[in-house]
Amino acid sequence: MDTHNEVLKLWPELDWIKNEELRSKVTKTWELALERSVLSADDLNIIPFTLLCGPDLKVTFMDHKKAVVHIAYESGLKMNQFFKDELPVDMDVLVSGAILADVGKLLEYELDEKGKAVQGMYGKYLRHPFSGVSLAEECKVPAEVCHIIATHAGEGDMVKRSTEAYVVHHADFMTFLPFKSRLKKANS
Numbered sequence: 435m436d437t438h439n440e441v442l443k444l445w446p447e448l449d450w451i452k453n454e455e456l457r458s459k460v461t462k463t464w465e466l467a468l469e470r471s472v473l474s475a476d477d478l479n480i481i482p483f484t485l486l487c488g489p490d491l492k493v494t495f496m497d498h499k500k501a502v503v504h505i506a507y508e509s510g511l512k513m514n515q516f517f518k519d520e521l522p523v524d525m526d527v528l529v530s531g532a533i534l535a536d537v538g539k540l541l542e543y544e545l546d547e548k549g550k551a552v553q554g555m556y557g558k559y560l561r562h563p564f565s566g567v568s569l570a571e572e573c574k575v576p577a578e579v580c581h582i583i584a585t586h587a588g589e590g591d592m593v594k595r596s597t598e599a600y601v602v603h604h605a606d607f608m609t610f611l612p613f614k615s616r617l618k619k620a621n622s
């Protein structure tokens with residue numbers, strides 16, 4: 435399967451982006467990341483989404499990414515339904531940012547001498563919010579979407595987030611922090 439079709443298979447949610455030009459830029463960013471990554475599309479459905487919770491965690495990288503995209507999407511719909519023009523959420527920007535938030539993680543890995551994917555030097559210096567923006571800008575993804583990539587994680591606490599960036603940030607953290615706190619309890 436070529437990279438384009440691999441991305442379409444990984445992300446049927448790309449169809450939620452109504453603007454064709456934006457959808458194609460988001461798709462291209464994922465293609466570029468897969469081409470440059472030591473990970474394959476199949477690996478993403480196998481590797482755990484965080485190394486913090488030990489080797490037994492069954493939630494994969496893609497399980498977590500999809501949960502974030504779906505929660506962000508449903509949240510955006512509800513906010514538009516209840517707040518209308520008081521707090522408009524741009525659904526195309528929201529979905530694009532959610533799909534791209536962790537795309538830079540594909541560059542954070544390198545293979546160790548045993549062929550296992552581990553965090554590499556590049557990822558230590560440039561965490562995925564930075565490498566993600568870099569990949570997305572290469573594919574001409576607009577600033578309002580790059581802003582979501584840049585601010586979705588802890589680094590974004592220093593930045594005034596857009597509405598869409600707040601939604602993605604919280605969708606990401608609400609599906610990560612409970613795993614982290616469960617681990618803390620187990621260790622205490």
Ligand SMILES: [Fe+2]
Binds near residue numbers: 535536562586
């Ligand atoms: Fe992230």
